[in-house]
Amino acid sequence: MSxxxxxxxxxxxxxxADAHRREWAFVLAATARIAGDLDLAEECVQDAYxxxxxxxxxxxxxxxxxxxxxxxxxxxxxxxxxREKVFRSKMPLLVEPAEEEVLQVPDEDAVPDDxxxxxxxxxxxxxxREAQVALTLRLVCGVSTGDIARAFLVSEATMAARVTRAxxxxxxxxxxxxxxxxAELPERLDSVLTVIHLLxxxxxxxPSGSDLVRADLADRALHLTRMLLALMPDExxxxxxxxxxxLTDARRATRxxxxxxxxxxxxxxxxxxxRTAIAEGNRLLVGAFxxxxxxxxxxxxxxxxxxxxxxxxxxxxxxxxxxxxDELLKVWPSPVVALNRxxxxxxxxxxxxxxxxxxxxxxxxxxxxxxYLPAVRADLLRxxxxxxESAAAYRAALDLADNEAERRFLVARLAEAVDSGSGRSSxx
Amino acid sequence: xxxxxxLIYSPAPADPMDLxxxxxxxxxRYPAQVEELGGRAVTGFxxxxxxxxxxxxxxxxxDGPFIEAKEVIAGFMxxxxxxxxxxxxxxxxxPATRDGGAEVRPxxxxxxx
Numbered sequence: 001m002s003x004x005x006x007x008x009x010x011x012x013x014x015x016x017a018d019a020h021r022r023e024w025a026f027v028l029a030a031t032a033r034i035a036g037d038l039d040l041a042e043e044c045v046q047d048a049y050x051x052x053x054x055x056x057x058x059x060x061x062x063x064x065x066x067x068x069x070x071x072x073x074x075x076x077x078x079x080x081x082x083r084e085k086v087f088r089s090k091m092p093l094l095v096e097p098a099e100e101e102v103l104q105v106p107d108e109d110a111v112p113d114d115x116x117x118x119x120x121x122x123x124x125x126x127x128x129r130e131a132q133v134a135l136t137l138r139l140v141c142g143v144s145t146g147d148i149a150r151a152f153l154v155s156e157a158t159m160a161a162r163v164t165r166a167x168x169x170x171x172x173x174x175x176x177x178x179x180x181x182x183a184e185l186p187e188r189l190d191s192v193l194t195v196i197h198l199l200x201x202x203x204x205x206x207p208s209g210s211d212l213v214r215a216d217l218a219d220r221a222l223h224l225t226r227m228l229l230a231l232m233p234d235e236x237x238x239x240x241x242x243x244x245x246x247l248t249d250a251r252r253a254t255r256x257x258x259x260x261x262x263x264x265x266x267x268x269x270x271x272x273x274x275r276t277a278i279a280e281g282n283r284l285l286v287g288a289f290x291x292x293x294x295x296x297x298x299x300x301x302x303x304x305x306x307x308x309x310x311x312x313x314x315x316x317x318x319x320x321x322x323x324x325x326d327e328l329l330k331v332w333p334s335p336v337v338a339l340n341r342x343x344x345x346x347x348x349x350x351x352x353x354x355x356x357x358x359x360x361x362x363x364x365x366x367x368x369x370x371x372y373l374p375a376v377r378a379d380l381l382r383x384x385x386x387x388x389e390s391a392a393a394y395r396a397a398l399d400l401a402d403n404e405a406e407r408r409f410l411v412a413r414l415a416e417a418v419d420s421g422s423g424r425s426s427x428x
Numbered sequence: 429x430x431x432x433x434x435l436i437y438s439p440a441p442a443d444p445m446d447l448x449x450x451x452x453x454x455x456x457r458y459p460a461q462v463e464e465l466g467g468r469a470v471t472g473f474x475x476x477x478x479x480x481x482x483x484x485x486x487x488x489x490x491d492g493p494f495i496e497a498k499e500v501i502a503g504f505m506x507x508x509x510x511x512x513x514x515x516x517x518x519x520x521x522x523p524a525t526r527d528g529g530a531e532v533r534p535x536x537x538x539x540x541x
Contacts, residue, residue: 126512173534174430176511184513 012056015065016049023066024142025227029114030070032177035077038121038139038167044080048073115140116179116231119224123192124175131166132195138163141220151202151217189232193241193297196224200245204252218252221245236288240298243288246281247304250274262409266313278308296332299324318347335366339376351380371400375410378417387421429508431470431535432515435501438528440493442502443477454523462507467518472505499528506535 027048032041048069062068122135134152137143149159169175180188203217225242232238254268282305288298303324310316325341338361346354358377367373378393394414401407447455462469478500481493493500502524509515512532519530 124512126516173532174511176513178513180513 008060009057011061012053015056015061016052019052019065019069020049020142023069025115025118025140026066027069027073028139028142029118031073031077032118033114034074035081036177038170040077040080041073042139044073044076045069047076115227117177119192119228120179120188121170121175121177123188123195124170125188125191126173126175127166127169129195129198131162131169132191133198134159134162135166136195136224137199137220140224143220147216151214189235189237190295192228193237196221196228197241197245197297199224200248204248215252218245218249222249236291236293237295237297239284239288240294240296240301243281243284243301244297244304246277246284247301247308250277250281250308256405260405260408261412262403262405264409265307270310270312273308278305281305281308296328299328299331303328316347318344322348335361335364336370336372339367339370339373343376346380346383351383355380355384369400371397371406373397374400378413382413382417382420385420387417391417391421429468429510430515432507432509432512433533433535434505434507434515434519434522435531435533436503436505436522436524436528437499437530438502438524440498440500441477441479442475442500442528443479444474444502445477451523458522461521462518465509465518465521466514467507467509470506470508472503474503475501502528 024045028041028045031045031048032038035041035044051072052065052069056062056065119136119140122139123132127135130152134148137148137151138145145160145163146156148163149156152159154162179185200218200221203214203219203221222242222245225238225245229235229238229242250273251265251268253274254270254272255263257263281301285298285301285305288294288301294302303321306317306321306324322341322344325337325344328337329341338357342354342357342361345357355377358373358380361367361373362377374393374396378390378397381387381390381393391414394410394417398407398410398414401410459469478493481491481500483490483492483494485494507515507518509518512534515532519525519532522530524530
C-alpha cells in the first residue's frame, strides 16, 4: 500500500466516524421510511457506513457525506425489498415511497421530518420507558448495544433483548412512523423530552458505574436536544429542556473535588462554572418565557438559572426559587419536586418550616427508598443542631445510596453529625 | 388494515345490567366515534357478570374468573384500524376506561409461506 492510500484510508475513517456521530439519525430516519421496518433500515445503514469506509478511501470523501450514506442505504433497502416480494406483501410499508423519491439525492434541510418521525417512534408511549431510552440511543444516536448496556449497567444480552423486543412490538402492533398531530403533540413531546432528560441525568448523576460512559450520555442528551430544537424551533419546552441541560451541565466540572468527593451546590467553585453555557441557557429561557407557554422544563431551567447567576449559595434569590417551585408543582405535582421545594423553603422560612414539609412527604410514602429524602431531612436537622437525629437520618440515606461519590459525602456528613452530637452531652 | 382486539376490563363483577344510564348513552355514541376516527368495529360483545364465569385449568374446574382480580374482562371487540395510534385513540374513548381499562392487542396473522 502506498503512502497516499494510507492517507486516504485515515481520512476516510475519520470522515466515517464523524458522519456516524453527526448524520446517523438523518441517514437511518430517511432509510426507515423506505424500508418500512426499523431492523432492515438499521442493517442497510450499517452496510452503508461499511461501504463508505471502502469507497471514500478509494474515491475521496464526498462533498455531502450524509447524502451519500442516505442514498446508499436507501438503495440497499430497496434492493432487499425487491428481492423479497413476499416480505413486502406481508409487511406493508408504513409510508409508501415513490420510486423517484428513493433515488433522488436527499437534502438535509428539505426533509427534516424523518428524524422527528424516528424520535417520536422510539419514544412512543406504547413502549416501556427503558425501551424508549434504549431505542433512542440505538436508533437515533447510533450507540452500539454494548455501550448502551454498559451505561445502564445491564448485560449486553439483556439490552439486546430489550431493543429487539421493542422493535418487534413496533412492527407487530403497527406503531406508526410519523410525527404526532398537533392535538396529541404536547403529550407525545413530553415523552420525548422525558427520555432525553433521563439520558442526561443518568450521565450527570452517574448512579453508579464507569464515569467515562456516563459523561458521553450527558453529551448525547445535549446533542439530541439541540437536534430537536432545530427541528421544532417553536416548542418552548424543547427550548426549556436545552436551557435546563446547559445550565446544569455548566456545573459539571465543579461537582466533584480532586478526591472524587461530591460537592453540593453550596460548596462548588462558582468561578469555574461554564459561563458560555450559562449565557446560552439564559438566552433560551428568555425565548421560552416570552411565548407564555412554559412547562416543567422551562420552569426547572429558570430555577437552574437563578442558581447559575447567584454569587453564592446564601445570596441566591431563594424567594424567587421558591416561587418557581410553586409554579412547577402546579404543572408537575411530583413528590421529588416537593422535596426540592422543601430545600427552598428552608432557605426562605428556615429549616424548621422545611422539616414540616418533609414530614408530609414521609407520610405520603411515595418517596420511600429515595435516598435524597433522608439526606435532606438529615441536613435540616443538622442545621437545627439536632445532631443525634441528623446522624440517624444520614445512616438511613446511606442505606439507600448506591453512587460512590454520594456515599462518601454522606459518610463525611454522618461523621460530623456524630462528632457534634457527642460534643453536646445535654443531647445524649 | 391491521386488526386489534380491544379487551375491556371493568370493576368486578362487571354486570352489564348494572350499567348507569349515562354509561349506556356513551356506549351508544361509541360506534359513530370509531368510524369518525378511521376505524371499523368488526365485531364486539359484552359479557355477563363475572359471577357467571367458570374457569378450567388442567382437570380442575373452578367457579369464577381465571384470575381473581379487582377488575375482570367485561367484553371485547375486534377493531380494524390503520395503526396503533388510531387503535389507542379509539380504545381511549371507550367508556370502560373511566373506571376500568382497555388492553389493545394486535391479532395474530400467521406468517405467509
